[in-house]
Amino acid sequence: xxxxxxxxxxxxxxxxxxxxxxxxxxxxxxxxxxxxxxxxxxxxxxxxxxxxxxxxxxxxxxxxxxxxxxxxxxxxxxxxxxxxxxxxxxxxxxxxxxxxxxxxxxxxxxxxxxxxxxxxxxxxxxxxxxxxxxxxxxxxxxxxxxxxxxxxxxxxxxxxxxxxxxxxxxxxxxxxxxxx
Amino acid sequence: xxxxxxxxxxxxxxxxxxxxxxxxxxxxxxxxxxxxxxxxxxxxxxxxxxxxxxxxxxxxxxxxxxxxxxxxxxxxxxxxxxxxxxxxxxxxxxxxxxxxxxxxxxxxxxxxxxxxxxxxxxxxxxxxxxxxxxxxxxxxxxxxxxxxxxxxxxxxxxxxxxxxxxxxxxxxxxxxxxxxxxxxxxxxxxxxxxxxxxxxxxxxxxxxxxxxxxxxxxxxxxxxxxxxxxxxxxxxxxxxxxxxxxxxxxxxxxxxxxxxxxxxxxxxxxxxxxxxxxxxxxxxxxxxxxxxxxxxxxxxxxxxxxxxxxxxxxxxxxxxxxxxxxxxxxxxxxxxxxxxxxxxxxxx
Numbered sequence: 001x002x003x004x005x006x007x008x009x010x011x012x013x014x015x016x017x018x019x020x021x022x023x024x025x026x027x028x029x030x031x032x033x034x035x036x037x038x039x040x041x042x043x044x045x046x047x048x049x050x051x052x053x054x055x056x057x058x059x060x061x062x063x064x065x066x067x068x069x070x071x072x073x074x075x076x077x078x079x080x081x082x083x084x085x086x087x088x089x090x091x092x093x094x095x096x097x098x099x100x101x102x103x104x105x106x107x108x109x110x111x112x113x114x115x116x117x118x119x120x121x122x123x124x125x126x127x128x129x130x131x132x133x134x135x136x137x138x139x140x141x142x143x144x145x146x147x148x149x150x151x152x153x154x155x156x157x158x159x160x161x162x163x164x165x166x167x168x169x170x171x172x173x174x175x176x177x178x179x180x
Numbered sequence: 181x182x183x184x185x186x187x188x189x190x191x192x193x194x195x196x197x198x199x200x201x202x203x204x205x206x207x208x209x210x211x212x213x214x215x216x217x218x219x220x221x222x223x224x225x226x227x228x229x230x231x232x233x234x235x236x237x238x239x240x241x242x243x244x245x246x247x248x249x250x251x252x253x254x255x256x257x258x259x260x261x262x263x264x265x266x267x268x269x270x271x272x273x274x275x276x277x278x279x280x281x282x283x284x285x286x287x288x289x290x291x292x293x294x295x296x297x298x299x300x301x302x303x304x305x306x307x308x309x310x311x312x313x314x315x316x317x318x319x320x321x322x323x324x325x326x327x328x329x330x331x332x333x334x335x336x337x338x339x340x341x342x343x344x345x346x347x348x349x350x351x352x353x354x355x356x357x358x359x360x361x362x363x364x365x366x367x368x369x370x371x372x373x374x375x376x377x378x379x380x381x382x383x384x385x386x387x388x389x390x391x392x393x394x395x396x397x398x399x400x401x402x403x404x405x406x407x408x409x410x411x412x413x414x415x416x417x418x419x420x421x422x423x424x425x426x427x428x429x430x431x432x433x434x435x436x437x438x439x440x441x442x443x444x445x446x447x448x449x450x451x452x453x454x455x456x457x458x459x460x461x462x463x464x465x466x467x468x469x470x471x472x473x474x475x476x477x478x479x480x481x482x483x484x485x486x487x488x489x490x491x492x493x494x495x496x497x498x499x500x501x502x503x504x505x506x507x508x509x510x511x512x513x514x515x516x517x518x519x520x521x522x523x524x525x526x527x528x
Contacts, residue, residue, distance in 0.1 A: 030216065030217065033213055033217040038213075041211060043500055054220060058221070085500075086500070086504075111210075114211070117208055123496065123498050125466065125467050125469050136201070137208045139205065140193070141191070142190070142193070143191075144193075155393070160191060161190065161191075164190055167204075168200065
């Protein structure tokens with residue numbers, strides 16, 4: 001099974017990185033950077049995300065020797081990213097960004113429309129927003145999201161479909177409200 | 181709209197595209213992480229920095245360390261317990277005749293990894309987890325030690341009731357149950373369960389995190405959470421909430437109700453809530469949506485006015501910073517400050 005092979009390969013990389021193999025950690029970074037980026041983007045302003053991705057991996061590198069269960073790396077890393085996003089708000093006063101601005105009716109440039117869509121996703125319940133961002137922004141498939149985050153396939157599938165349904169309703173609601 | 185042939189495009193990210201999903205991908209692709217991602221800074225620096233911090237910490241603690249060594253030298257029993265925290269946990273009888281691995285415990289004994297401590301209707305025991313804390317095992321309980329090594333203390337409460345007081349760093353003391361798993365975030369709680377997973381968690385100091393599958397909930401001192409079989413985590417509530425509030429909360433959490441009945445139960449909950457019960461609303465908002473979400477927020481804002489900068493619209497769209505600021509109004513504090521509760525470990 002391809003998913004099993006990827007899981008096994010990543011677990012091997014974790015073991016090697018824990019032993020100090022810098023190349024193995026670089027490969028883990030390349031494999032998991034999109035997941036971390038998506039998890040952060042679901043919570044913090046876009047312009048802060050790329051720096052936070054780096055911080056999450058630096059923190060993970062420091063704490064990696066404490067991770068006992070190598071196959072659990074994805075779920076563990078996701079938790080590190082979520083905690084880092086929470087810390088971000090404790091350190092930084094919330095600021096508005098384009099994505100937090102509701103799009104003005106009749107002025108929907110692609111950029112504003114994208115910001116409105118991102119804002120709508122961030123307004124969804126927590127379980128849906130992360131999965132939807134990994135799928136729609138980061139372009140990961142459902143099986144890939146499950147493999148990377150350590151979530152069950154069933155959970156990811158449900159989150160994707162229910163989240164997309166809610167998102168459609170909310171975007172439809174916005175465009176309805178935007179009617180003069 | 182999705183057609184049957186492109187139903188799985190959302191899942192597979194391949195095959196015949198669903199037009200709306202593809203449009204969202206195209207629209208939101210601008211936020212995607214660049215390929216390849218920006219190179220990481222030199223990782224060696226990260227560990228060197230950690231070593232630097234540690235060396236400063238150790239220099240600052242040198243005097244205290246020397247004093248501690250002196251104390252250890254004059255207290256051999258302390259040396260033994262500090263040096264070998266993971267080999268065995270001392271257990272003693274508090275009442276009746278508890279059993280370890282089927283044999284009578286007697287006045288005192290030891291629990292090893294994999295060991296079982298069982299109490300009958302008339303017996304009660306205490307287990308010491310090195311110097312980090314103690315666990316009281318109440319009558320009619322079965323407790324199994326899963327793991328005991330420095331930095332990792334895990335037990336499983338198969339049935340019955342325990343009361344734990346620990347000063348372990350967050351997430352190092354763990355109790356499994358037939359339902360969720362409880363992670364101690366420092367430092368005192370009571371946990372009871374039956375074999376099916378029905379039970380109650382009460383936190384008396386600090387915080388405890390309950391986890392089930394991929395869901396988690398943090399419960400602060402003064403709050404409790406019901407455990408029920410069936411895969412749902414109970415919404416935590418402030419313990420002195422009214423009976424009608426707790427009853428409505430349990431029905432919302434664990435009963436399959438049709439929409440009308442659920443709306444009526446929610447109305448009961450909102451009517452019975454006090455300002456402090458907004459704590460439960462804030463937990464429910466993590467998963468709620470639609471009308472239910474709006475009703476929780478509207479009633480919550482009536483009971484607990486938000487601080488400056490927190491708006492109904494922001495809460496509705498799940499703005500985390502606003503939610504956090506609103507939660508601070510409850511005065512419950514931060515789970516990270518677990519160490520300030522150290523006094524609670526002292527015998528009472």
